[in-house]
Amino acid sequence: xxxxxxxxxxxxxxxxxxxxxxxxxxxxxxxxxxxxxxxxxxxxxxxxxxxxxxxxxxxxxxxxxxxxxxxxxxxxxxxxxxxxxxxxxxxxxxxxxxxxxxxxxxxxxxxxxxxxxxxxxxxxxxxxxxxxxxxxxxxxxxxxxxxxxxxxxxxxxxxxxxxxxxxxxxxxxxxxxxxxxxxxxxxxxxxxxxxxxxxxxxxx
Amino acid sequence: xxxxxxxxxxxxxxxxxxxxxxxxxxxxxxxxxxxxxxxxxxxxxxxxxxxxxxxxxxxxxxxxxxxxxxxxxxxxxxxxxxxxxxxxxxxxxxxxxxxxxxxxxxxxxxxxxxxxxxxxxxxxxxxxxxxxxxxxxxxxxxxxxxxxxxxxxxxxxxxxxxxxxxxxxxxxxxxxxxxxxxxxxxxxxxxxxxxxxxxxxxxxxxxxxxxxxxxxxxxxxxxxxxxxxxxxxxxxxxxxxx
Numbered sequence: 001x002x003x004x005x006x007x008x009x010x011x012x013x014x015x016x017x018x019x020x021x022x023x024x025x026x027x028x029x030x031x032x033x034x035x036x037x038x039x040x041x042x043x044x045x046x047x048x049x050x051x052x053x054x055x056x057x058x059x060x061x062x063x064x065x066x067x068x069x070x071x072x073x074x075x076x077x078x079x080x081x082x083x084x085x086x087x088x089x090x091x092x093x094x095x096x097x098x099x100x101x102x103x104x105x106x107x108x109x110x111x112x113x114x115x116x117x118x119x120x121x122x123x124x125x126x127x128x129x130x131x132x133x134x135x136x137x138x139x140x141x142x143x144x145x146x147x148x149x150x151x152x153x154x155x156x157x158x159x160x161x162x163x164x165x166x167x168x169x170x171x172x173x174x175x176x177x178x179x180x181x182x183x184x185x186x187x188x189x190x191x192x193x194x195x196x197x198x199x200x201x202x203x204x
Numbered sequence: 205x206x207x208x209x210x211x212x213x214x215x216x217x218x219x220x221x222x223x224x225x226x227x228x229x230x231x232x233x234x235x236x237x238x239x240x241x242x243x244x245x246x247x248x249x250x251x252x253x254x255x256x257x258x259x260x261x262x263x264x265x266x267x268x269x270x271x272x273x274x275x276x277x278x279x280x281x282x283x284x285x286x287x288x289x290x291x292x293x294x295x296x297x298x299x300x301x302x303x304x305x306x307x308x309x310x311x312x313x314x315x316x317x318x319x320x321x322x323x324x325x326x327x328x329x330x331x332x333x334x335x336x337x338x339x340x341x342x343x344x345x346x347x348x349x350x351x352x353x354x355x356x357x358x359x360x361x362x363x364x365x366x367x368x369x370x371x372x373x374x375x376x377x378x379x380x381x382x383x384x385x386x387x388x389x390x391x392x393x394x395x396x397x398x399x400x401x402x403x404x405x406x407x408x409x410x411x412x413x414x415x416x417x418x419x420x421x422x423x424x425x426x427x428x429x430x431x432x433x434x435x436x437x438x439x440x441x442x443x444x445x446x
Contacts, residue, residue: 004291006430010404011219012381013395017314021304021330021366027314031270031328033260059232072251072374082250096252121245131247135379138229140220140398142379161242193233203214203239204248204375
């Protein structure tokens with residue numbers, strides 16, 4: 001452990017009213033001129049347009065209707081929009097977005113492009129994945145997970161993070177299931193916070 | 205000297221555990237399996253980049269950003285300011301800071317808040333800003349009120365402002381709450397007390413800052429946010445040319 005000068009600020013729950021600060025338009029607050037987090041890719045992004053959606057489900061099996069999810073992803077070439085992101089991205093590609101779970105149904109969704117493989121810690125590649133972060137009332141510190149794709153079996157088989165998860169059943173909680181909706185790829189990714197089929201969460 | 209190594213592992217003893225029965229909602233929303241530790245990859249050492257196109261002038265002024273012309277929010281006028289730093293006390297520049305809060309009577313502008321206290325038509329309750337090159341940020345707002353919430357038979361939240369900070373990397377992402385020095389509700393709050401470390405609670409308590417007050421106008425509180433720090437590269441300490 002390094003002898004840090006300061007200690008990280010402690011996390012606290014985002015609470016039931018997180019929408020006010022993070023997605024104000026969702027609760028009818030028009031304070032800000034611009035909204036953030038709707039457009040992950042910009043209009044020039046190459047690659048396959050996809051939608052990823054699911055629910056957040058608590059330990060009683062009920063959908064969580066007051067959660068917020070943030071996504072962080074590479075572009076189709078596997079580059080993140082960041083100075084250390086591996087390479088250039090298309091103009092307007094941010095790779096970040098946020099969505100709330102629906103107040104009635106608990107469903108969330110992101111419209112984006114499928115990311116490419118990204119470089120791993122050493123020589124290898126990481127399989128295409130989305131990084132997700134989940135906060136809500138009752139979640140004391142944001143939960144980190146990853147979304148992988150079920151139509152990437154070869155890449156998933158050698159992904160260094162998936163390979164770290166011993167149980168095949170647990171590994172499966174990180175694999176989004178593909179179907180088609182009006183000809184566009186749709187991936188289903190339910191997040192189970194607790195209990196049967198509990199999603200793998202990471203200490204990143 | 206730039207740093208390009210891993211982020212320091214998060215010291216989970218400073219953070220609330222997931223399962224904290226005194227805060228009842230956590231019981232069914234807390235994972236039971238241990239978190240799986242990841243060594244940093246490009247996915248964790250990068251994160252969204254924000255700029256001045258993401259904010260508008262006045263977004264950090266909650267007294268006026270939702271108010272009708274020539275009107276302002278009701279309540280104790282305060283400046284909430286400080287720095288976003290990392291664990292090595294290095295400033296975190298150009299990062300997005302978002303806040304939200306109840307109004308001075310303890311009521312949120314939210315359809316799920318049914319507390320009987322009055323809404324203030326001139327107060328929305330959200331603000332945002334970017335940190336400066338030195339990591340500094342500042343908001344003007346009103347001090348939020350305490351409010352009751354359904355948990356125990358008579359639980360009240362201390363006055364608090366929710367604070368969301370990005371940092372330079374996904375690994376630094378943090379949401380926390382800012383409390384106010386001297387508030388007797390802090391010690392009684394089941395959410396504050398999910399934090400197992402008294403020093404960490406103190407770190408979330410904004411301090412009255414008389415130097416930053418505006419006489420005859422606005423009180424000031426200082427609140428610094430500390431994000432995870434980062435190792436140097438292997439080569440950082442080697443002399444030039446070796």
